[in-house]
Amino acid sequence: MKGEKILNDGLMNIFEAHGINRRDFLKYCAATAALFGLSEFEFSSKLAYALESGSKKPSVMWLEGLACAGCTISLTQSLHPPVSSIILDKISLRQHDTIMAAAGHMVEEIHDQTVKEGGYILIVEGAIPSADDRFCEIGGRPFRKIVEEAARKSKAVLAVGACGAFGGIPRATPSKGISVTESLKKAKIDKPVINISTCPVHTDHLVGTILYVLVTGNIPELDSNGRPAMYFGDSRLIHDNCRRRAHFDAGEFLNDWNDPRQKDWCLLQKGCKGPMSHSDCSIRRWNDGINFCIDCGGVCQACGEPSFYEHVTPLYTVESESSKKIMAMKKAGMFTKEES
Amino acid sequence: MAKKITIDPVTRIEGHLKIEVEIENGKVKNAWSSGTMARGFEALLTGKDPRDASYVTSRFCGVCYSVHQLASSRALDAAFGAKVPWGGNLIRNLVMGAEYIYDHPLHFYQLSALDYIDIMAIADYKGNDKDLLAVKDKIVSLVKAKDTYPLTPRYEPDEFTVKDPDIVISAVSHYLKALKMHAKARNMGAIWGGRTPHYQNIVVGGVTSFPDINQVARFRSMLDEQAKFISEIYIPDVLAFGTGPLWPLAQMGIGGGHHNYMSYGDFQLDKDGKKLLFPAGVMKGLNPADIKIDTVIPERITESVKYAWYKENKPVHPYNGEQIFNLDKKNAYSFVKAPRYEGTAMEVGPLARMIIAKNSDILALVEKGAKPGAVARHAARAIETKMVVDACYHWLDQLQTEMTKPGFKIHDTEHWDPPSSGMGAGFSEPPRGALGHWIRIRDKKIENYQAVVPSTWNASPRCDNGVRGQYEESLIGAPVPDPKNPVNVVRIIRSFDPCLACAIHVIDPQDNQIRKFIIE
Numbered sequence: 021m022k023g024e025k026i027l028n029d030g031l032m033n034i035f036e037a038h039g040i041n042r043r044d045f046l047k048y049c050a051a052t053a054a055l056f057g058l059s060e061f062e063f064s065s066k067l068a069y070a071l072e073s074g075s076k077k078p079s080v081m082w083l084e085g086l087a088c089a090g091c092t093i094s095l096t097q098s099l100h101p102p103v104s105s106i107i108l109d110k111i112s113l114r115q116h117d118t119i120m121a122a123a124g125h126m127v128e129e130i131h132d133q134t135v136k137e138g139g140y141i142l143i144v145e146g147a148i149p150s151a152d153d154r155f156c157e158i159g160g161r162p163f164r165k166i167v168e169e170a171a172r173k174s175k176a177v178l179a180v181g182a183c184g185a186f187g188g189i190p191r192a193t194p195s196k197g198i199s200v201t202e203s204l205k206k207a208k209i210d211k212p213v214i215n216i217s218t219c220p221v222h223t224d225h226l227v228g229t230i231l232y233v234l235v236t237g238n239i240p241e242l243d244s245n246g247r248p249a250m251y252f253g254d255s256r257l258i259h260d261n262c263r264r265r266a267h268f269d270a271g272e273f274l275n276d277w278n279d280p281r282q283k284d285w286c287l288l289q290k291g292c293k294g295p296m297s298h299s300d301c302s303i304r305r306w307n308d309g310i311n312f313c314i315d316c317g318g319v320c321q322a323c324g325e326p327s328f329y330e331h332v333t334p335l336y337t338v339e340s341e342s343s344k345k346i347m348a349m350k351k352a353g354m355f356t357k358e359e360s
Numbered sequence: 361m362a363k364k365i366t367i368d369p370v371t372r373i374e375g376h377l378k379i380e381v382e383i384e385n386g387k388v389k390n391a392w393s394s395g396t397m398a399r400g401f402e403a404l405l406t407g408k409d410p411r412d413a414s415y416v417t418s419r420f421c422g423v424c425y426s427v428h429q430l431a432s433s434r435a436l437d438a439a440f441g442a443k444v445p446w447g448g449n450l451i452r453n454l455v456m457g458a459e460y461i462y463d464h465p466l467h468f469y470q471l472s473a474l475d476y477i478d479i480m481a482i483a484d485y486k487g488n489d490k491d492l493l494a495v496k497d498k499i500v501s502l503v504k505a506k507d508t509y510p511l512t513p514r515y516e517p518d519e520f521t522v523k524d525p526d527i528v529i530s531a532v533s534h535y536l537k538a539l540k541m542h543a544k545a546r547n548m549g550a551i552w553g554g555r556t557p558h559y560q561n562i563v564v565g566g567v568t569s570f571p572d573i574n575q576v577a578r579f580r581s582m583l584d585e586q587a588k589f590i591s592e593i594y595i596p597d598v599l600a601f602g603t604g605p606l607w608p609l610a611q612m613g614i615g616g617g618h619h620n621y622m623s624y625g626d627f628q629l630d631k632d633g634k635k636l637l638f639p640a641g642v643m644k645g646l647n648p649a650d651i652k653i654d655t656v657i658p659e660r661i662t663e664s665v666k667y668a669w670y671k672e673n674k675p676v677h678p679y680n681g682e683q684i685f686n687l688d689k690k691n692a693y694s695f696v697k698a699p700r701y702e703g704t705a706m707e708v709g710p711l712a713r714m715i716i717a718k719n720s721d722i723l724a725l726v727e728k729g730a731k732p733g734a735v736a737r738h739a740a741r742a743i744e745t746k747m748v749v750d751a752c753y754h755w756l757d758q759l760q761t762e763m764t765k766p767g768f769k770i771h772d773t774e775h776w777d778p779p780s781s782g783m784g785a786g787f788s789e790p791p792r793g794a795l796g797h798w799i800r801i802r803d804k805k806i807e808n809y810q811a812v813v814p815s816t817w818n819a820s821p822r823c824d825n826g827v828r829g830q831y832e833e834s835l836i837g838a839p840v841p842d843p844k845n846p847v848n849v850v851r852i853i854r855s856f857d858p859c860l861a862c863a864i865h866v867i868d869p870q871d872n873q874i875r876k877f878i879i880e
Contacts, residue, residue, distance in 0.1 A: 057779070076507070077505075077507060078466060084376075086397065086399050087422070087861065088374075088419050088420060088421045088423075088425075089374045089375065089422040089423055089652070090419070090420040090422020090423075090425065090558060092422065093422050093556070093557045094557065095425060096466075096539065096542060096543065097547075097556065099540065099543045102536075102543075103539055107510065108498060108502065112507050112509050112553075114509050114510070116512075117371045118373070118374065118471075119470070119510050120371055120372070120509070121371075121479075121511050121512060121513065122371060122512070122514055123369070123370055123371075123372075123472045123850055124366070124367035124368060124370070126513050126514075127369055130509075130513070147701050152687055154669075155397065155399070155687075156376065156396070156397045157376075157396045158368070158369050158376055159368045159369060160368060160378075163397075189399070189401075189416065189419050190400075193399045193400030193403060193404045194400040194403050194404075194685065195398060195400050197399065210793065215671065218557060219419065241608055256497055257364070267544075275773075276767045276771075276773045277444075277567075277570060277770060277771040278768075278770060278771055278773060280570060283570045305555075306554070306556070307546060307547045308552035310547050310548045310550045310551060310553055310555075311551060311552075311553075311554050311555060312555055313554040313555060313560040315552030315554065315555075316553060316559075316560055316568060317567075317568030317570060318554045318560025319560070320559050321415065328856060329416070333412055334410065334411070334412060335409070335411065336409065336411045336412075336563070337409065
C-alpha cells in the first residue's frame with residue numbers, strides 16, 4: 021500500500037511538492053511580467069486564470085453510514101488550517117451530505133458523475149450494516165452498495181472514526197455495523213484503506229491524513245491496524261505520555277473526583293484504558309491542544325482500538341476484558357518504567 | 361392531478377432523511393417524513409452497567425452529544441438517588457451553554473443560509489471592502505476553475521431568494537467567519553468536557569472535571585469573543601433577513617404545522633432546579649391573544665409505532681417501550697417512532713421554547729404579522745443564543761465564587777455504584793428541543809433504556825390515529841410552483857434543524873437587550 025501514487029501530477033501539485041505555494045509563485049511571475057511586455061496586473065491575472073483552470077483540485081467524496089456525524093463535526097472544527105480553506109482551496113468536495121448545497125436527485129447525479137470520473141479520495145464515516153441492508157439506505161439504495169461502488173473507482177479510501185475504521189459502537193447493536201475494510205473484503209474489492217479511528221476522529225488526524233495524501237500523493241505509513249503510524253502505532257501508547265503516569269507508578273488511584281489532592285491521580289480504578297490505547301492524544305491533546313479525556317478527569321475508553329466498544333464495557337470499572345488484560349499486565353510488571 | 365416528489369437525501373442536516381410530498385395546484389397537499397438509518401442503541405444498552413449509558417448515548421449524535429450525556433446522567437441521577445452538587449450543575453450548565461453557542465449559528469449559516477441566498481450574485485459585487493473582495497476573489501476563482509463544489513449545484517433561486525450582491529457577499533463572508541467561530545466555540549466546551557465532539561466529563565452524580573481558576577478565565581475570554589460575534593453579526597443577520605427579504609415568507613407562516621408546542625424547561629438557575637432559564641410547559645393550538653400554557657406531565661407521553669419499522673404494538677409510555685424491528689412491516693415508512701403528548705403531535709425546539717417562555721421578542725414578531733413557522737424558528741434561535749450567552753457569564757461568576765469555598769464539590773461520590781434496582785427519567789432542553797431519557801435498572805444492570813429525542817417529536821411519521829408528525833404537517837400548503845425546484849420544502853424542513861441519528865437510536869431487537877424586531 022505504502023508509496024502508491026494516487027494523484028495526478030498537476031502543475032500546482034508539482035509546485036506545491038517543492039514547497040512553492042500559489043501566492044509565492046504569483047509574486048515571482050508578477051516580478052517578471054516586464055519580460056513579456058505586459059503590465060503586472062495583466063500578466064498575473066492571465067497566469068492566475070491559467071493556473072486556476074489548469075490545476076484541477078483532487079476530488080473527494082465523503083459518505084456517511086451508521087454514524088452520528090461526530091467525525092463530520094471534527095472536520096468542521098479544523099482551525100489551522102481553517103476548514104473553509106480545505107473545502108474551497110485544497111479539494112473539490114463533490115459530495116458531503118451535511119455540507120453540500122445540493123439535495124435529493126442532484127446528490128445522486130453528482131455522485132454518479134464523480135464515480136464515473138473515478139480517481140477520487142473516498143472518505144467513509146460510520147459503519148456499514150451487515151445484519152440487513154435496510155438499516156441504512158440513501159436515495160433508496162443500500163449504503164453498503166453505495167460504498168462498494170464508490171470504492172471500486174476510488175484512488176484510496178479513508179475510513180474515519182471508530183465506526184468506519186473498526187465498526188465501533190454500531191458493531192454491538194442489532195444492525196451489526198462492520199468496518200469499511202471488512203465490507204470491502206466481503207465484496208472482494210482490493211483498495212487501500214486508511215483507518216483513522218477514535219470516536220470521533222481527531223480533527224488533526226483527519227486533516228493531517230488528507231493533507232499528507234494530497235501533498236505527497238502517497239498513503240502514509242500504517243500500523244498493524246491500518247492506522248497512520250504518525251498518529252497511532254506501537255510507540256504511541258497513551259499511558260506512556262500521560263500526565264498521571266507518575267501516580268500510576270506510585271500506586272495512587274483517584275477515588276473521589278471532589279478531592280483536590282487526588283485531582284491528578286491515575287484513573288485506572290475508574291476504568292481507564294490508557295495502558296492499552298495507541299494514539300497520540302496525551303501529547304497532541306484535542307481541540308487545539310486545550311484538553312483531552314484523561315485531563316478532564318474522564319476516562320480513556322480506548323476508542324481508537326479495534327476492541328472499542330464491545331470489549332471495553334463496563335466502562336467505569338476494572339471488570340471489562342480490556343481492563344482485565346491491563347490488570348494482568350500490571351501484575352506481571354509490564355509497566356515498570358525502564359531507566360533511560 | 362397530484363404529483364409526488366421525493367427528496368432523498370435531504371442534505372445539510374444531521375443523519376439520513378427522506379421527504380416525500382404530493383403536490384397539487386402548486387402547493388403541498390400531503391407529506392411523509394422518513395428516517396432511513398438505524399443502529400440500535402437501546403438494545404445495545406440492555407444488560408450493561410448503567411453508568412455506560414451516559415457515554416454511549418452521547419454517541420446518539422455527534423452534533424448534540426453533551427445533551428444526551430446530560431439527560432442520560434440525569435436519568436441515572438434519579439435512578440441512583442444521586443444529588444448533584446451545585447458546582448457540578450454549574451459546569452453542566454456551562455458545557456451545555458457552549459453547545460447552544462456553536463449549534464445555533466452553525467445552523468443558520470452553514471445549514472440554512474444557502475436556501476435563502478443566490479451565492480453566484482457575489483460576482484456582481486462592486487464595493488471596495490477588502491475582506492469582501494477577498495471573498496469575491498475566492499468564489500470567482502472557483503467559477504473560473506469550473507469547480508464550485510460543494511456550493512453548487514443547488515435548487516434554482518426563486519422569488520424569495522436574496523440576490524442583492526452586497527447582502528449576499530456579506531452573508532457569505534459571515535458564513536466563513538461563522539465556521540471559525542463554530543470551531544472556537546467547541547473549544548470552550550473542551551475546557552471542561554475534555555474534547556469535542558463527545559465530552560467525557562458528564563457522569564452520574566455530577567462531573568469529573570475539577571475546575572481551576574485559569575479554566576474559568578479561559579472560558580470567559582472565549583465567551584467574550586463569541587458574545588461579540590453573536591451580538592454584532594449573528595443577531596443582526598437574522599434580523600436583517602427575517603424582517604427584510606424573508607418577511608413575506610414570515611407573514612405567510614410557511615412551515616407552521618400543528619401549532620402545538622412543548623418544552624421540558626432547562627438550565628438550572630438554583631440548587632433545586634426549580635428556577636429555570638427556559639421554562640417548562642405545553643401549549644396546544646396557538647392563539648397569541650390568549651396564550652395558555654400547561655405543566656408538562658411526562659406520564660402523558662406515549663410512542664406509537666404503527667408506521668415505523670418495529671413490531672406492532674399499542675402506543676406505550678417510554679418506560680415500557682420496546683424495540684423489536686420489523687423491516688417487512690406493511691405501511692411502515694420510517695425508523696422514527698411517533699411520540700405524542702396526550703395523543704397530540706408536538707413541535708419542540710427553539711420556537712416552542714420561546715413561545716412557552718412568552719418571550720417578548722417572539723410575541724412582538726407575531727403581533728407584527730409573522731406567523732410562527734420556518735422564519736420564526738431562525739429568529740427564536742438567535743434570541744435564545746443571546747440569552748444563553750448572558751447566562752453563561754452569570755454561571756461563570758457563580759462558579760468562580762463557589763470553587764473558592766471550602767468543601768467545594770462537583771460530584772456525588774456516595775452514589776457512584778449502581779443500585780440493585782431503580783428507575784429514573786432525565787429531561788433536558790438541547791438546542792433542538794425537548795429531550796427525555798428513561799432507564800430501568802435491575803440487578804445493577806440496565807433492564808430497559810429509552811430516549812425520546814427532539815427530532816423524534818418533530819420528524820415523526822403518522823401515529824395510530826393517523827395524525828401527521830410535525831415535519832409532515834408543516835409542509836402542508838407550502839408553495840411549490842415548480843415540482844423540479846422544491847426549495848420551500850427544504851427551507852421548511854431545515855428550519856427545524858433535523859438531527860436524524862438522534863431520532864433513530866433504537867433497534868432491537870434575557871434579558872431585554874436583544875434588539876426588537878423592527879418591521880417597517
